[in-house]
Amino acid sequence: MNSLLRFLVKNQFVLLFIVLELFSLWLxxxxxxxxxxxxxxxxxxxxxxxxxxxxEASSYFNLSETNKVLAQENLELRKQLxxxxxxxxxxTEVVGxxxxxxxxxxxxxxxxxxxxxxQYNYLTLNKGSNHGVEVEMGVVTNQxxxxxxxxxxxxxxxxxxxxxxxxxxxxxxTRTNHYGSLYWEGGNYxxxxxxxxxxxxxxxxxxxxxxxxxxxxxxxxxxxxxxxxYNSKGSNFHTIxxxxxxxxxxxYNVWIVSNKQKDEQDQLEETINNS
Amino acid sequence: MGKGILRYxxxxxxxxxxxxxxxxxxxxxxxxNPYIYVMFILLxxxxxxGWLLLGLGLLTGLTVDTFMNTIGMHSSxxxxxxFLRPYVLNLFTDREDIDQKGSPSMQVNxxxxxxxxxxxxxxxxxxxxxxxxxxxxxxxxxxLWRVILSTLATTAFILILQSLTIKK
Numbered sequence: 001m002n003s004l005l006r007f008l009v010k011n012q013f014v015l016l017f018i019v020l021e022l023f024s025l026w027l028x029x030x031x032x033x034x035x036x037x038x039x040x041x042x043x044x045x046x047x048x049x050x051x052x053x054x055x056e057a058s059s060y061f062n063l064s065e066t067n068k069v070l071a072q073e074n075l076e077l078r079k080q081l082x083x084x085x086x087x088x089x090x091x092t093e094v095v096g097x098x099x100x101x102x103x104x105x106x107x108x109x110x111x112x113x114x115x116x117x118x119q120y121n122y123l124t125l126n127k128g129s130n131h132g133v134e135v136e137m138g139v140v141t142n143q144x145x146x147x148x149x150x151x152x153x154x155x156x157x158x159x160x161x162x163x164x165x166x167x168x169x170x171x172x173x174t175r176t177n178h179y180g181s182l183y184w185e186g187g188n189y190x191x192x193x194x195x196x197x198x199x200x201x202x203x204x205x206x207x208x209x210x211x212x213x214x215x216x217x218x219x220x221x222x223x224x225x226x227x228x229x230y231n232s233k234g235s236n237f238h239t240i241x242x243x244x245x246x247x248x249x250x251x252y253n254v255w256i257v258s259n260k261q262k263d264e265q266d267q268l269e270e271t272i273n274n275s
Numbered sequence: 276m277g278k279g280i281l282r283y284x285x286x287x288x289x290x291x292x293x294x295x296x297x298x299x300x301x302x303x304x305x306x307x308n309p310y311i312y313v314m315f316i317l318l319x320x321x322x323x324x325g326w327l328l329l330g331l332g333l334l335t336g337l338t339v340d341t342f343m344n345t346i347g348m349h350s351s352x353x354x355x356x357x358f359l360r361p362y363v364l365n366l367f368t369d370r371e372d373i374d375q376k377g378s379p380s381m382q383v384n385x386x387x388x389x390x391x392x393x394x395x396x397x398x399x400x401x402x403x404x405x406x407x408x409x410x411x412x413x414x415x416x417x418x419l420w421r422v423i424l425s426t427l428a429t430t431a432f433i434l435i436l437q438s439l440t441i442k443k
Contacts, residue, residue: 117308
């Protein structure tokens with residue numbers, strides 16, 4: 001007993017280190033994006049506040065770039081509006097359909113914290129549960145997918161970035177409509193990987209890749225990027241490198257997508273899986 | 276004594292703010308991520324007790340983790356670095372210097388000594404941090420390359436910060 005005590009006293013520094021290190025590794029291992037503790041929600045309120053202050057100051061430096069992007073986006077939206085309104089007219093004339101309301105609703109948000117240089121990148125947005133943001137909503141821009149909401153506090157939300165090795169999306173080739181899974185391998189932040197496209201599908205460099213719309217999170221046909229190279233050696237599937245349209249370092253204004261019929265779709269799919 | 280605590284509290288806040296506001300937004304290619312907040316551990320006084328050193332290491336890491344949404348990652352790396360500090364000090368310092376009051380600094384210990392001391396500890400911190408982050412040994416050399424480049428960047432920034440404080 002005595003010698004045990006002496007051992008403990010003599011090695012207290014090492015023992016304390018081991019205990020604390022185990023504690024922080026335990027914190028690390030419990031930190032997955034679906035089970036966030038109360039502590040983190042408090043932490044997010046604090047860090048969200050500082051980040052938004054920092055962002056207020058730094059946003060001035062990006063104003064010209066932001067303006068340019070917004071103008072471009074406006075232009076494209078106008079074009080779409082023109083096309084769609086003519087279609088709607090046609091529809092209401094011919095069918096008299098009143099259910100023309102879209103399934104997806106969009107809400108603008110600003111990125112107030114972002115990173116591209118880690119393996120598990122997250123973003124913080126300036127909208128939270130007070131604005132109706134919920135976990136598992138999608139985050140997009142007009143030129144690509146940004147990520148999925150992982151946690152919300154009253155005024156902020158954290159988003160698992162597409163540049164997070166944990167995130168996988170369903171994406172398709174717009175030309176042939178073959179779908180596969182899209183993920184980031186953790187290297188170059190401008191390039192993601194599309195896999196599970198079968199060998200027999202002809203590919204060419206420059207083909208567009210877009211969301212498939214199979215998950216209830218993202219609408220169909222949001223452009224993601226173009227094929228920059230592909231490798232077909234030794235397996236039944238292509239491994240395709242996709243260059244992203246948007247530079248994640250320049251991301252600033254995004255849209256939070258919510259699917260009004262998500263619950264319905266999820267419930268239906270659940271019942272099939274369970275039976 | 277009270278003055279010393281205040282000075283270190285000020286240094287702590289300053290370094291965390293610098294890290295969160297400036298250095299986290301500084302993205303020099305994907306390879307270089309300077310984490311200058313570890314300077315706080317480097318500059319703690321010689322006579323600090325073991326439990327306080329480890330406690331401060333954990334606290335510093337946890338604070339940075341809170342801002343970066345990486346609970347546990349920076350805490351374990353900074354804790355590891357705090358744990359190694361006494362051994363590195365022993366290795367690099369003569370017996371007489373250890374009895375010295377005060378803290379390691381560029382003026383007292385000389386430039387070369389301070390560079391050696393910072394390089395070793397910063398390297399160990401970054402090594403554990405980046406490998407915990409990638410959580411695998413796949414892409415070992417990719418991660419190692421990030422560690423080496425970031426270590427050099429962090430040490431350079433720490434030296435600049437040190438020389439700025441000397442003038443005052």
